[in-house]
Amino acid sequence: MDKQALFLKFIDFVTAVHQTTHAFTKGAKLEDVTPVQYKMLEYVAVSQPVTLSSVADCTHMSLPNTSRELKKLIQKGLCEKVADADDRRRQLIRLSDKGQQLMNGIFGHMLSQLEGRIGTLSGEKLKEIEQALDLLHDRVFRT
Amino acid sequence: MDKQALFLKFIDFVTAVHQTTHAFTKGAKLEDVTPVQYKMLEYVAVSQPVTLSSVADCTHMSLPNTSRELKKLIQKGLCEKVADADDRRRQLIRLSDKGQQLMNGIFGHMLSQLEGRIGTLSGEKLKEIEQALDLLHDRVFRT
DNA sequence: CCCTATAATTATCATATGATAACTACAGAG
DNA sequence: CTCTGTAGTTATCATATGATAATTATAGGG
Incomplete structure (x- = not known):
């Protein structure tokens, strides 16, 4: 397989990842939160x-x-801000309890979606998936 | 490895894919074209x-x-529209020559970025990457 | 202490995007 | 031919997003 063909496979893969993540977060309720x-x-x-x-x-x-x-x-009560004691210019930001609950719900929804796809696979297969994620993360999608 | 840990790895991986694709398309000139x-x-x-x-x-x-x-x-001269002969309600859309050139340039830029990451790998390693892409596409990111 | 760089805020403007209603044109069923 | 559904257009509005200038506060070097 030449580089060209691998590139096409890469494009296809990336598209599928975007589609999948879109499908995963879709349906999770996001009352009042914009994409950004x-x-x-x-x-x-x-x-x-x-x-x-x-x-x-x-x-x-x-x-x-x-x-x-x-x-x-x-203002929506999803985040909190605390001044950094070491450097008072800096703001330390974290989720509020409400924000944490929101994100737990969303991650939970995504987890169940993922379960739906890989829930029936054997431990053997899951191991393969894990290794594939590691490999691509290391070689191709390292940041 | 339990499902929970695999899920975290999944989240991490997806984030890395988004970061990488952002980095890949960044720098490719997009004169006058909005994200959408x-x-x-x-x-x-x-x-x-x-x-x-x-x-x-x-x-x-x-x-x-x-x-x-x-x-x-x-209007920007990047796409063309042709009425479908079979169903005149439908419009068939394709890239114009200019649009094709633009996308060729962008894909070329992405290809060179990818080269920069995997260009030095052996055929052996490339084969592994290809297999990992296939596996994840089939099992996790199928659409 | 003074100077410069960093972290963040506020205000303002232009543009991109999303939602919706009302419309035209055509296809296909009966 | 009429009726209904599909494909696409146009117009309009509200909101989200991006860019930028001016400002405040603090850190850290000298």
């Missing part, structure tokens, strides 16, 4: 506590816009 | 010729909005 705000919540959920700057970097947003959207998330 | 328009172009490039309805379905957009954005793409 959801991206922020997801990042905070996985990496909390985080600074505003790191949210901006990781979501590829400008600092002013990140600040604006965070304010909305705080 | 790019999504449309990408779909048309891979699946052309396509109907407007299928574009709407596959990009998760409403038909009116898809129609509006397609009009802009045609």
Whole structure:
């Protein structure tokens, strides 16, 4: 197999990943949260506590816009802000209890979707999947 | 490894895929094309010729909005529309020469990025990557 | 203490996007 | 031919998003 063919397979794969994640998050209720705000919540959920700057970097947003959207998330009661004791310019951001519950629900929904796809597989197959995830993460999708 | 741990690995992997594709398309010049328009172009490039309805379905957009954005793409000279001879309600959409060149450039840029990551690997390793892509596509990210 | 860089906020503007209603044109069934 | 469903268009509105300038507060070097 040449590089060209592998590239096509790569494109196809990436498209499928995007489709799948879209399908997974679809249906999870997101009352009042815009797409950009959801991206922020997801990042905070996985990496909390985080600074505003790191949210901006990781979501590829400008600092002013990140600040604006965070304010909305705080108004909705989904995030909390605490001044960093070591550097009082910095804000440490984390999910509030309500935000944590929201994200737990969404991750739970995604988990059940994933279960639906791999729930019936043997331990053997699951091991293969795990290894494939590791391999591609290392070789192709490392960040 | 339990399902919970595999789920975390899954989340991590998906995040890495999103980051990587963002990095890949970043830097490819996109003069005058908005994100949504790019999504449309990408779909048309891979699946052309396509109907407007299928574009709407596959990009998760409403038909009116898809129609509006397609009009802009045609104005920019990136897409072409031909009435279907069999069903004159339908429009067959494809890239124009200019649009094809644009997408060739972008795919070329992505290909070179991919080369940068896997270019030095042995045929053996490439085979492993190919198999991992196939496995995950079949078992986890099938659509 | 002064200077410069960093972290974040606020305000403002232009544009992109999403939702919806009302419409035209055509296909296919009966 | 009429009726109903499908494909697409146009117009309009509200909101989300992106870009940028100006400002505040604090850290850290010298």
